[in-house]
Amino acid sequence: MMSQRSERRGIHLDQSELLCKKGCGYYGNTAWQGLCSKCWREENQRERQKQIQEDWALAERLQREEEEAYASRHQRAQSQPTITPFSKFEERKTKEKSSKVNTVTKFFTPSAKTPPKKDTTSFDTQSSPSPSSSSSRHPPADTDHATREFIDFLKPLKSGREIFKQCRAFTESMVYKRDMGADELSECVQDFYQNLSDRLQTQFKGSTEHVESVMDEVEKYMMTRLYKEVFCPETTDDEKKDLAIQKRIRALHWVTIEMLCVPVDEEIPEVSDSVVKAITDVIEMDSKRVPKDKLACITRCSKHIFNAIKISKKEAASADDFLPTLIYIVLKANPPRLQSNIQYITRFCNPSRLMTGEDGYYFTNLCCAVAFIEKLDGQSLNLSPEEFELYMSGQASPHWPQGAGASSPGSAALSQVHKRLDLLTGLGERQDRVIEKARQLESDLIDWTDEVEQKVQSVLESFPQETHNPTATTASGTTSAAASAIDSDNVENERLPPPLQPQVFAG
Amino acid sequence: MSAMRVDAKVVMLGKESVGKTSLVERYVHHRFLVGPYQNTIGAAFVAKPIQVGDKVITLGIWDTAGSERYEAMSRIYYRGARAAVVCYDLTDSSSFQRARFWVKELQNCEEHCKIYLCGTKNDLIEGDRSLRQIDYHDAQDFAEEIGAQHFETSSKTGSNVDDLFQKVAEDYNNTAFQYMTEEPGVDLGQKKDSYFYSCCHNN
Numbered sequence: 001m002m003s004q005r006s007e008r009r010g011i012h013l014d015q016s017e018l019l020c021k022k023g024c025g026y027y028g029n030t031a032w033q034g035l036c037s038k039c040w041r042e043e044n045q046r047e048r049q050k051q052i053q054e055d056w057a058l059a060e061r062l063q064r065e066e067e068e069a070y071a072s073r074h075q076r077a078q079s080q081p082t083i084t085p086f087s088k089f090e091e092r093k094t095k096e097k098s099s100k101v102n103t104v105t106k107f108f109t110p111s112a113k114t115p116p117k118k119d120t121t122s123f124d125t126q127s128s129p130s131p132s133s134s135s136s137r138h139p140p141a142d143t144d145h146a147t148r149e150f151i152d153f154l155k156p157l158k159s160g161r162e163i164f165k166q167c168r169a170f171t172e173s174m175v176y177k178r179d180m181g182a183d184e185l186s187e188c189v190q191d192f193y194q195n196l197s198d199r200l201q202t203q204f205k206g207s208t209e210h211v212e213s214v215m216d217e218v219e220k221y222m223m224t225r226l227y228k229e230v231f232c233p234e235t236t237d238d239e240k241k242d243l244a245i246q247k248r249i250r251a252l253h254w255v256t257i258e259m260l261c262v263p264v265d266e267e268i269p270e271v272s273d274s275v276v277k278a279i280t281d282v283i284e285m286d287s288k289r290v291p292k293d294k295l296a297c298i299t300r301c302s303k304h305i306f307n308a309i310k311i312s313k314k315e316a317a318s319a320d321d322f323l324p325t326l327i328y329i330v331l332k333a334n335p336p337r338l339q340s341n342i343q344y345i346t347r348f349c350n351p352s353r354l355m356t357g358e359d360g361y362y363f364t365n366l367c368c369a370v371a372f373i374e375k376l377d378g379q380s381l382n383l384s385p386e387e388f389e390l391y392m393s394g395q396a397s398p399h400w401p402q403g404a405g406a407s408s409p410g411s412a413a414l415s416q417v418h419k420r421l422d423l424l425t426g427l428g429e430r431q432d433r434v435i436e437k438a439r440q441l442e443s444d445l446i447d448w449t450d451e452v453e454q455k456v457q458s459v460l461e462s463f464p465q466e467t468h469n470p471t472a473t474t475a476s477g478t479t480s481a482a483a484s485a486i487d488s489d490n491v492e493n494e495r496l497p498p499p500l501q502p503q504v505f506a507g
Numbered sequence: 508m509s510a511m512r513v514d515a516k517v518v519m520l521g522k523e524s525v526g527k528t529s530l531v532e533r534y535v536h537h538r539f540l541v542g543p544y545q546n547t548i549g550a551a552f553v554a555k556p557i558q559v560g561d562k563v564i565t566l567g568i569w570d571t572a573g574s575e576r577y578e579a580m581s582r583i584y585y586r587g588a589r590a591a592v593v594c595y596d597l598t599d600s601s602s603f604q605r606a607r608f609w610v611k612e613l614q615n616c617e618e619h620c621k622i623y624l625c626g627t628k629n630d631l632i633e634g635d636r637s638l639r640q641i642d643y644h645d646a647q648d649f650a651e652e653i654g655a656q657h658f659e660t661s662s663k664t665g666s667n668v669d670d671l672f673q674k675v676a677e678d679y680n681n682t683a684f685q686y687m688t689e690e691p692g693v694d695l696g697q698k699k700d701s702y703f704y705s706c707c708h709n710n
Binding site: 358361380 | 515554
């Protein structure tokens with residue numbers, strides 16, 4: 001009775017669910033991820049230990065390079081006045097950090113029982129949902145990965161360490177600017193890009209390819225780390241815009257290839273294949289973190305579109321073909337968080353790439369497509385305002401525009417439906433008729449058997465027992481007796497020809 | 508080609524089927540594709556390196572959709588462009604009206620964008636003079652009025668096409684230095700301040 005009631009309330013828990021996940025026999029706690037206090041402390045310590053060791057290693061390295069760079073910077077200080085004060089600040093900061101880390105380590109090392117490290121990677125993944133500590137101190141696995149890659153990339157460079165330090169310091173400083181407007185954040189990041197690339201420019205003596213490859217990595221590292229903070233921030237109405245465009249695209253589901261003058265023939269399998277790929281790519285954009293990767297998705301999508309146009313028209317495509325097709329793809333794909341992504345790219349992408357290069361071109365086209373979809377009216381689809389309203393309100397649909405010469409395409413669809421309904425009712429009637437006939441046949445059959453029975457009865461009555469056979473008197477069975485009586489009656493049986501036998505003819 | 512670094516953005520503007528794409532196609536690939544309806548040839552974006560003096564300048568040439576239904580969006584296209592080639596069809600006076608529209612737009616929105624007025628399909632006129640609807644001197648006067656360069660080209664024969672883009676690249680090369688010395692100087696000062704302010708602010 002008790003358990004029944006608690007089940008209804010939904011608070012019933014199995015005994016095993018309450019126990020520590022480690023299986024030590026004590027009770028666990030959800031705040032400790034289902035572990036008991038003892039196991040949790042052990043577990044947590046192991047994670048912290050690792051974190052601290054990593055932090056310490058980083059701090060140590062930074063200090064080392066700080067000292068290394070110190071002398072050289074003094075020589076260069078004259079030529080590069082912009083970095084010196086900043087790096088001094090940076091120096092102080094790293095020192096502060098390393099000392100802090102030191103004390104924390106001291107605090108932890110003696111008490112730690114240092115359990116054997118056997119499976120560090122699995123703990124690494126567990127560390128991300130740990131409730132304590134600020135997010136900057138507990139970067140998730142992928143940002144760690146980005147950091148590692150960035151360091152690897154910078155290693156062979158002469159000034160790699162300095163670049164890393166500045167990027168790291170800047171990235172961390174961004175966390176404190178969370179309350180700033182998105183435009184200000186964007187400005188900060190763009191200024192940083194500009195400063196850094198200017199400095200690199202002088203450093204690499206104008207080798208722009210080199211500078212750009214470094215800047216790409218800088219962008220990748222920084223934006224991977226900052227993504228959560230600066231993508232669709234709460235200070236903007238990006239999210240509202242996302243929802244608005246999403247709703248808008250949904251409302252425009254009826255727009256056809258013909259209305260947009262899209263030169264793509266989806267009947268060709270290769271073309272529809274490209275269209276599907278293009279849609280996939282533009283949707284995939286949302287899953288990338290780095291602006292450059294997002295742009296790469298758009299470029300891939302555009303290449304598929306060009307391919308589709310090329311196959312359909314058997315010519316290479318121009319912008320007059322491309323833009324409508326892109327609009328069509330966006331309408332079909334309804335990419336998630338479209339506005340947020342566009343804003344994010346605009347704010348945090350390396351400006352040179354966005355303004356001039358090929359990626360920039362396709363991105364601009366995407367912006368145009370979105371602007372077109374937002375402003376779209378009947379005129380831009382060669383429709384009258386009334387038709388446009390009808391379609392938008394869902395009262396009519398243009399999906400069978402070539403139907404039966406009807407004045408409005410909507411009625412064509414309706415007539416199709418009617419035709420089909422007529423066909424269905426016709427079929428129903430015929431089925432009813434068949435059933436009726438079948439019933440009649442059944443009753444006819446019953447009648448017929450009755451009739452036959454009656455006839456037999458009447459015949460039997462009109463010719464009653466005229467054969468008087470002595471065997472008939474036995475109780476063994478009247479029918480067999482009657483049969484033999486009929487046979488015996490047949491006196492001329494012997495004179496009849498033998499019955500015909502089936503014969504096999506060759507051939 | 509996608510990884511190619513681009514120095515300057517050049518937009519092609521003009522009414523549908525005036526031959527923007529043919530112009531680019533002729534310039535980049537030295538060919539002219541013949542078809543019944545000529546509005547679709549070539550790709551929409553090309554990066555073309557050009558030798559200017561002892562330097563190589565890469566122009567990123569942006570083709571744009573000329574249809575009126577996309578007129579409202581044209582501003583997105585030419586944002587940040589360093590040069591715009593505004594095309595009109597020498598045999599179609601309405602295309603010249605549209606060219607005036609774009610010139611006005613550019614003057615309002617992109618003051619750093621140099622304008623190149625380009626009459627296309629010159630070969631048709633050489634075949635039959637009566638086809639000409641835009642007088643050379645009218646166009647020339649208009650070009651002078653707006654401070655633009657004026658060319659009459661033929662993508663079919665290739666006449667004047669290379670000259671046009673060479674001029675674009677040379678002009679860019681000449682003005683690029685001015686930008687470099689002018690703008691960052693002012694910017695840097697601002698940046699430094701804001702940067703440090705924000706850094707100390709965190710502390």
